[in-house]
Amino acid sequence: MSEPRVLLDISDAVATVTLNRPDKLNGVDLPMLHELVATARAVRADRDVRAVVLRGSGDAFCAGLDFASVLKSPTKIVRGFAPSPLRGQNLFQHAFWTWRELPVPVIAVVHGYCYGAGLQLATAADFRFTTPDARWSVLEAKWGLVPDMSGTVSLRELVGGDVARRLTMTGEVIDGTAAHAYGLASGVADDPALPAAELVAALKERSPDSVAASKVLLNRTRHASPRRAFAVERRLQLAMLLSKNAAIARAANARHEAPQFLARAFGR
Structure with a gap:
């Protein structure tokens, strides 16, 4: 039996959600998409949860879509690409945008790689804290693609139009300090879990x-x-x-x- 792709731990009214494919730098595959949806649903149902901390296990937050795995299931890709008439989102979009729609704040803690799908997941959170040396990129440009996991909406809300175009068209890699300067990240720290915890503590007072x-x-x-x-x-x-x-x-x-x-x- 394979390990869960997404881990959920709820303690002291805080839900810690961990991407759990460290051997693949937490690359997103189809099972992870479904588990992200199910995990968000579980968090939503628990009315005692006050905040969510979203993180990656191992050496990265998320290095993007695991193409090698996903392309093995073309039929599932087609099914996942079809939008739900009710939500107006397909599986790839809903797995990330559902975190924006949660009725509690979501805080992404970023280290290592934050590429492609990973950047789109991080920007779907309400707040993002990053290490200075984390690597951020709208990496879809490298593969001749566009961001399609809710990232276009997130980008236009966080950065200016020229920055969004540059990052999306070039796929350039920037570090955490630059991500903060651009407005992608809410803050920079050697241990981004610390400002995340400080914010959670402040939110729990309200x-x-x-x-x-x-x-x-x-x-x-x-x-x-x-x-x-x-x-x-x-x-x-x-x-x-x-x-x-x-x-x-x-x-x-x-x-x-x-x-x-x-x-x-x-x-x-």
């Missing part, structure tokens, strides 16, 4: 419903008209004003105490 609603608010209004954005604001704020966790926050602040929140009630 209402899980407020954090989830804030993620929804910013995702849904990024390209919305002001009129549409204001409508989303009103609807979410009303939900927060009526939430039990907001009442807990107000009472705790009045007493100058740390709030003891209930499990997340907002977001499916």
